Amino acid sequence: MRLRNLALPGLFWLFVAYLFLPLLVMAAMGFRDSNFVAFPIHSWTTKWYGEVLLDRDVMEALWLSAKVAVASTVISVAVGLPVAFAVARTSGIARGLLIALILLPAFLPVVVSAISLRIFIGRIGLETGTAAIAFGHAVGSVPFVVIMVLTRLNTMGRNMADAARNLGADDVIILVRIVLPCLSPALLGAFMFCLLLSFEDFVRSFFLGGFEQTFPVLLFARLRFGFDPGLAAISTIVLIATTGFGLYAERFVRKRSLRSETSLTSGAKND
Amino acid sequence: MTFKPTRRTVLTGMGIAGVAGLCAPGLIRPAHAASGELNIWAYDGFITDAFRKRFEDETGIRLNIRTVTDQGEQFNLMAAENGKFSADIVTCAGHRFYQFIDAGFLAPIDRAKLGNWSRIEDEYASASWVSRSGEQWGVPLVVVSTGLLYNTEQIEAPTSWDVMFDEANAGRTAYQIQDFFQIVMNYLGYDGSAATYMNTPDVAQRAVDATRDFLIEHKHMVRRYYEAATEIQQMMVTGDVALAQAGSGPSSQLIIDGFPAGYTIPKEGGLAYAYGFNITKDAANMENAYTFLNALLGDAENGAEIVRSTGLSSTIKGTEALLTDQEKEALALSAEERSRLSWVDVETAPFIFDLIDKAAEEIRAA
Amino acid sequence: MTSLLIHLRRFSVYRGLTDLYARSPLARLLIVSVVPLLWILGTTAAPLAQMVLVSFYESFPVAEGETARWTLANYASFFERPLYLTAFLRSFVFATIVTFLTLLVVFPIAYYIAKVAPRGRRTRLLLLVIAPFWVSEIIRSFAWIVMLANRGAVNSFLSLIGIPGTPVELLYNNISLTIGVIYLTSLYMLLPLYAALEKIDDNVLEAAANLGAPAWRRFLRIVLPLSRDGVVAGCSLVFLLVIGLYAMPQLLGGPGNTLFATTIGQIFAKAGASWPQGSAFSIILTGTALAYVGLFVAIFQRRGRGRT
Known part of the structure; x- marks a missing residue:
């Protein structure tokens, strides 16, 4: 019995090791005193990590990527949410077709969709650059938002909304006080996913970008002409920064939800 | 009285610091007092930071550089731009640059405007791979x-x-x-x-x-x-x-x-074959493009810097004299x-x- | 927030708008669906139409002063030589196997996070598992190269503990490719599985346990059917992702592992008039892959409906 209780956690930590071991090796490579990344590490240096932190191009690219990630995530959720509501109201073949059409951008070969989008923004007169990249990333992310919200909407009963309406709430109040809170796990997941997709994207950023480059575009350009420990160092720093930010945000949200829960229950007691 | 941060002040502080940090690059970027711009797609290492700074200081022309990685990539990008090219100078003169010429993406080089053409080593300047249909289409920069x-x-x-x-x-x-x-x-x-x-x-x-x-x-x-x-x-x-x-x-x-x-x-x-710079058809900053190419070819030091950053040999006359023995050893072919x-x-x-x-x-x- | 909304109700404009919205179902549908329809038309239908158009062109971009000439040759070239078909079939077999392996690897992980780990730690565990995905795909591919190379981490470790026969060739074959691809796909399997497993009521599992159902039976009869949506969504997502991968197979695969998406990538990477063929092949791949997944989803959902 004890062994069986250990099996799942064991598998989990084995999986974590599988995920992190290559990255730890990568982090160590950032300390290698050579222009190439390989074993063994004969002499160690902190020069790569230092250089990366002072590298203006890297910092500007990271900043642009952060901006684009936030902007495209906001657009994706703002568009994806009503799309999901609209799909939820349809049924039958129309629903199937609609879902297929909405999901398509996520599964078209990304080179093709990026080139099509580049031609498309030329037609509508949008300049290449930050706005175009954010738009392009949103196109790729909306399908994921729709899927996540839709899955959650399907499991949500109409009872609560009906009860609220009977009590005189209008649609906006129902949306804000009932539907959105109920969707919040899905929305949180969608947010994280969109940020991640945008931050990772190379092909769309490449085709839709101007002379300012996002982080993956910069990384690819440098990688093409040599994989030096500096690139390992940047990746490690990005990993640590984003993980730190994630844990901080999680803590923040957890504390807040804990607080609002207690205030809710204490409020109920007072009534 | 000691200042004891509460959770809220720490959070607010971190928030403000975060926002300030994110805004900083935007604030410290210099206002451009340039007498123009030049948009370039180049391979990593072809335009070194040192050359870029010298050029911008001397001419007041601001360089917007986008690092590209291969010819197919640039071809797709230019094809998608449909004639309104965002770059004035591109780097497609490898062994397949005829495709760019045939697609009508490039402008032939006007030798009258490029006084420093003579600074290119003769064996490279006269080679067949820069000319097509009787015109010169690119300025060779490095030899591979x-x-x-x-x-x-x-x-x-x-x-x-x-x-x-x-x-x-x-x-x-x-x-x-x-x-x-x-x-x-x-x-x-x-x-x-x-x-x-x-x-x-x-x-x-x-x-x-x-x-x-x-x-x-x-x-x-x-x-x-x-x-x-x-x-x-x-x-x-x-x-x-x-x-x-x-x-x-x-x-x-x-x-x-x-x-x-x-x-x-x-x-x-x-x-x-050679990699070099080409001027795009109807480039918006045509004059600046020639100023740039003349400046680049004008000093053997530029060539030496490119050699060090790319590991390729330079086409500019006099580059070899500036290299160390070890560098020459690694680059030289008998x-x-x-x-x-x-x-x-x-x-x-x-x-x-x-x-x-x-x-x-x-x-x-x- | 609520008080603000109640406050807003005092204004007639706002009241008029919400009343209009509430009164007519047609108006409601219009208001709700205008944005989505515009979005779908602008971002999906238009580029798609463009691609379909290009796939019938003889050459693209169309040279200045010329009109486009139409042809079916781009599609025909897929069937002309067996090599495209081989890569195409290889892609489907590979993607199917990898999808199944990803499911096997990720299911226990998702189950552990969603059901077994202490409730308060779940989000943190999820974050821990998601964190590596902030590192670029290409960097992660290179990380695996450094792990598996002849002079890589694994071989160094093996020779350190005195295993004979090192270095073992681990890179540039099906194994290294599969390890790398699962590294990439596990996130896409994990999130839908987690969402589905998290919804399962703990009481149901407890009740089954109290009634004496053994673990495997609980798993087959309760956990698996109730997480079916997640399994179907995760598998579809992963399959479509793997079918479209081209950078990683190029970096971690060997000379014998060419997949169809890599072929398409190479068609687009070569300068010149290759867009029409690339577009045609993309349409063939996307169409077949979507049909394949659609069939899979249809079969499983029907079976699910039949059971409940």
């Missing part, structure tokens, strides 16, 4: 050769491409199919440049087919077909490969870093080896590359 890269601890200095097809080396070789293909055509006794096949397409097809079958027959010996310079360096360094067809740039970078590698042009020959190089012929390239591309797909899929 393709030869044999080997691990000196595992392989005795080779003089022939034979080693790539020696069973003793099975599982330790790598190459880029398209680049190696012409070399193998020459190795097998055909005409890799296809200059003699121009009027006999069926003979060319037979030569390509025979070469293809030869490579498929030896496919089991190949550890990997690679694409980018990074990959071959990585495979050498991590010991997965001991022999490879490779470019001079990645090879000399390995040698300069102290890795036990050697680079040679075997007796059956190697290929050479006169004999140099004579074995054949330059990519722009006029025959469309014809032969079409055949090679198809054959390459078949080798990959076999």
Whole structure:
């Protein structure tokens, strides 16, 4: 019995090791005193990590990527949410077709969709650059938002909304006080996913970008002409920064939800 | 009284610091007092930070540089831009730049405006690969050769491409199919440049087919077909490969870093081509583009800087005198080896590359 | 927030708008669906139409002063030589196997996070598992190269503990490719599985346990059917992702592992008039892959409906 209780956690930590071991090796490579990344590490240096932190191009690219990630995530959720509501109201073949059409951008070969989008923004007169990249990333992310919200909407009963309406709430109040809170796990997941997709994207950023480059575009350009420990160092720093930010945000949200829960229950007691 | 941060003040503080930090790059970016701009797509290392700073300070022209990685990428981007090119200068003059010329993406170089053309080494300035239809289409900047890269601890200095097809080396070789293909055509006794096949397409097809079958027959010996310079360096360094067809740039970078590698042009020959800058058709900043190219060619120091950042040889006269012995050692090919190089012929390239591309797909899929 | 909304109700404009919205179902549908329809038309239908158009062109971009010529040759070239079909079939087999392996690897992980780990730690565990995905795909591929190379981490470790026969060739074959691809796909499997497993009521599992159902039976009869949506969504997502991968197979695969997406990538990477063929092949791949997944989803959902 004890062994069986250990099996799942064991598998989990084995999986974590599988995920992190290559990255730890990568982090160590950032300390290698050579222009190439390989074993063994004969002499160690902190020069790569230092250089990366002072590298203006890297910092500007990271900043642009952060901006684009936030902007495209906001657009994706703002568009994806009503799309999901609209799909939820349809049924039958129309629903199937609609879902297929909405999901398509996520599964078209990304080179093709990026080139099509580049031609498309030329037609509508949008300049290449930050706005175009954010738009392009949103196109790729909306399908994921729709899927996540839709899955959650399907499991949500109409009872609560009906009860609220009977009590005189209008649609906006129902949306804000009932539907959105109920969707919040899905929305949180969608947010994280969109940020991640945008931050990772190379092909769309490449085709839709101007002379300012996002982080993956910069990384690819440098990688093409040599994989030096500096690139390992940047990746490690990005990993640590984003993980730190994630844990901080999680803590923040957890504390807040804990607080609002207690205030809710204490409020109920007072009534 | 001591200041004891509460949770809220810490959170607010971190929030403000975060926002300030994110805004900072926007605030510290200098206002541009430039008398113009120039938009360039360049490979990493072609425009060094030092040159960029000197140029911007001297001319007041601000350089917007976008790092690109290969020709197909630039071609797709330019095709999508549909005639309204965002770049004034691009870097497509490799061995396939005829495709850019034929698609109408480039403007011919006006030699009257390019006073410093004479600063290019004569053997490169007069080579056939920059001209097509009687016009000059690019300014060569660096010269690349393709030869044999080997691990000196595992392989005795080779003089022939034979080693790539020696069973003793099975599982330790790598190459880029398209680049190696012409070399193998020459190795097998055909005409890799296809200059003699121009009027006999069926003979060319037979030569390509025979070469293809030869490579498929030896496919089991190949550890990997690679694409980018990074990959071959990585495979050498991590010991997965001991022999490879490779470019001079990645090879000399390995040698300069102290890795036990050697680079040679075997007796059956190697290929050479140039990378350089081209001006796009109807470029918005045409005058600035010529100012830039004149400045770049004007000083051998610029060439030396590019050599150090890319590991490729420069076309600018007098560059060699500025290099250290170690740098020269890593870059230099003997006169004999140099004579074995054949330059990519722009006029025959469309014809032969079409055949090679198809054959390459078949080798990959076999 | 609510008080603000109640405050807003005092204004007639706002009241008029919400009343209009509430009164007519047609108006409601219009208001709700205008944005989505515009979005779908603009971002999906238009580029798609563009691609379909290009796939019938003889060459693209069309040279200045010329009109486009139409042809079916781009599609025909797929069937002309067996090599495309081989790569195409290889892609489907590979993607199917990898999808199944990813499911096998990720299911216990998702189950552990969603059901077994202490409730308060779940989000943190999820974050821990998601964190590596902030590192670029290409960097992660290179990380695996450094792990598996002849002089890589694994081989160094093996020779350190005195295993004979090192270095073992681990790179550039099906194994290294599969390890790398699962590294990439596990996130896409994990999130839908987690969402589905998290919804399963703990009481149901407890009740089954109290009634004496053994673990495997609980798993087959309760956990698996109730997480079916997640399994179907995760598998579809992963399959479509793997079918479209081209950078990683190029970096971690060997000479014998060419997949169809890599072929398409190479068609687009080569400068010149290759867009029409690339577009045609993309349409063939996307169409077949979507049909394949659609069939899979249809079969499983029907089976699910039949059971409940």
